[in-house]
Amino acid sequence: MKRIFNYTLLIIILLASCREDDDSVDQIIPSEEPKIFSPTPYSLELPPHFNLINSPIIPADNPLTVEGIALGKKLFFEKLLSKDNSISCASCHAPENAFNDPGMARSLGVGGTMSIRNAMPLFNLAWGSVTSQRFNWHGSVTSLEAQALGPVRDPLEMQETWINVASKLQGTNDYPPLFEKAFGTNIIDSNLVVKAIAQFERTLISGDSKFDRYFLENELGIDLPGNHTLSQAEQRGFDIFMAEGTGDCFHCHGTPFQILWSNNEFVNNGLDADPDSGLAWITKNPLDVGKFKTPSVRNLAFTAPYMHDGRFNTLDEVVEFYNSGVNNNSPNIDGRQKPRNLNAQQKADLIAFLNTLNDSSFVRNPSFRP
Numbered sequence: 001m002k003r004i005f006n007y008t009l010l011i012i013i014l015l016a017s018c019r020e021d022d023d024s025v026d027q028i029i030p031s032e033e034p035k036i037f038s039p040t041p042y043s044l045e046l047p048p049h050f051n052l053i054n055s056p057i058i059p060a061d062n063p064l065t066v067e068g069i070a071l072g073k074k075l076f077f078e079k080l081l082s083k084d085n086s087i088s089c090a091s092c093h094a095p096e097n098a099f100n101d102p103g104m105a106r107s108l109g110v111g112g113t114m115s116i117r118n119a120m121p122l123f124n125l126a127w128g129s130v131t132s133q134r135f136n137w138h139g140s141v142t143s144l145e146a147q148a149l150g151p152v153r154d155p156l157e158m159q160e161t162w163i164n165v166a167s168k169l170q171g172t173n174d175y176p177p178l179f180e181k182a183f184g185t186n187i188i189d190s191n192l193v194v195k196a197i198a199q200f201e202r203t204l205i206s207g208d209s210k211f212d213r214y215f216l217e218n219e220l221g222i223d224l225p226g227n228h229t230l231s232q233a234e235q236r237g238f239d240i241f242m243a244e245g246t247g248d249c250f251h252c253h254g255t256p257f258q259i260l261w262s263n264n265e266f267v268n269n270g271l272d273a274d275p276d277s278g279l280a281w282i283t284k285n286p287l288d289v290g291k292f293k294t295p296s297v298r299n300l301a302f303t304a305p306y307m308h309d310g311r312f313n314t315l316d317e318v319v320e321f322y323n324s325g326v327n328n329n330s331p332n333i334d335g336r337q338k339p340r341n342l343n344a345q346q347k348a349d350l351i352a353f354l355n356t357l358n359d360s361s362f363v364r365n366p367s368f369r370p
């Protein structure tokens with residue numbers, strides 16, 4: 001009896017102590033397990049003819065992920081990025097205007113302050129020129145991440161400090177877990193905010209205009225549903241754009257095979273005798289005075305007014321400038337700039353062609369809306 005009792009007691013004690021250990025183990029394991037951070041890699045969906053040019057530039061330290069892009073989109077439309085929570089990036093870069101501002105020569109910041117330049121449309125930003133990738137009219141920054149730091153603290157734009165932006169976002173319920181999913185940490189800082197925004201910006205791809213469809217079907221032999229031809233006026237306008245003897249626009253604004261419709265180079269197209277410093281503001285090189293980033297001629301129907309200061313309200317005015325208004329005394333003017341002497345029909349044809357590069361599916365794309 002005595003022996004049996006002792007034996008049973010021992011088992012009970014052992015079981016009890018095991019249970020106790022198990023309980024404590026159950027409590028400890030989950031909190032000690034490393035958090036699994038595995039965002040979903042994302043590949044850009046490129047229209048087929050985009051393989052005619054170099055690959056998009058994705059920085060090694062900011063790969064595209066589904067979670068990063070979704071967070072970047074939310075931040076792009078987020079008014080907490082401005083001093084009085086009144087404007088977001090999208091206030092000056094609206095989807096329906098091909099991410100340009102809605103028709104202002106110079107966009108309005110917090111409290112109605114005016115930016116020094118015309119806002120720029122945002123599309124096909126993952127590509128640079130042959131030699132560099134530079135952003136803003138005067139090429140002040142060399143990455144989208146660095147670019148996005150600027151507007152928040154610009155005294156004429158969002159007028160906020162990055163410390164305040166980070167703490168405002170940190171104080172919300174929804175942002176910390178989204179940063180956790182995208183970057184593996186819920187501690188928000190400017191570096192992660194601009195990384196997410198830049199990821200979203202790289203997805204803004206525009207390549208589905210009437211001319212793109214015409215080119216895909218007729219030049220590259222890709223069958224598309226529907227009929228994709230150009231009118232006679234559009235075809236004549238294309239020939240003028242491409243001919244050295246008449247319009248001669250392609251040297252700077254590209255060809256069907258250079259599908260961005262800009263070479264993204266910095267040149268002076270001769271707007272003024274005494275031009276704005278332009279690229280020289282950054283390089284301090286007098287040979288860069290008056291040079292600005294050549295804009296794409298895609299999506300012009302959505303992005304008026306035109307030029308770095310928004311001086312032209314219509315394409316008629318732009319074409320008349322190239323036709324008869326080029327200022328040959330402008331310092332560092334590009335050698336290819338010259339009077340075109342186009343007649344009224346040629347000017348109208350050129351504009352008809354430019355309008356074939358409007359991509360309405362881009363400006364209506366629901367994945368670019370909040």
Ligand code: HEC
Pocket residue numbers: 076081087088089090091092093107108109110115116117118119120121122125134135136137138144147148151152156157158197201293
């Ligand atoms: C108040 C209006 C305003 C706001 C707000 C604003 N921008 Fe801009 N954006 C501009 C203007 C004006 C330019 C041209 C700046 C220059 O050249 O000096 C520009 C230029 C850019 C460019 C350069 C495009 C190119 O082709 O080189 C990018 C990218 C951009 N903005 C992204 C953003 C992002 C991201 C935000 C939000 C963090 C933002 N912007 C907020 C007005 C604004």
Ligand code: HEC
Pocket residue numbers: 241247248249250251252253266267268269271292293294295296297300303305306307308309318319322334336337340350
């Ligand atoms: C030597 C290079 C060069 C040539 C050639 C050239 N452009 Fe430009 N184009 C530019 C530059 C640079 C700008 C921006 C200038 C600025 O704002 O200071 C520009 C701006 C424009 C804009 C305004 C776009 C916007 O978003 O504001 C249009 C439209 C345009 N060019 C059309 C044409 C047409 C049409 C031709 C041919 C008749 C042509 N360009 C020839 C370099 C050139």
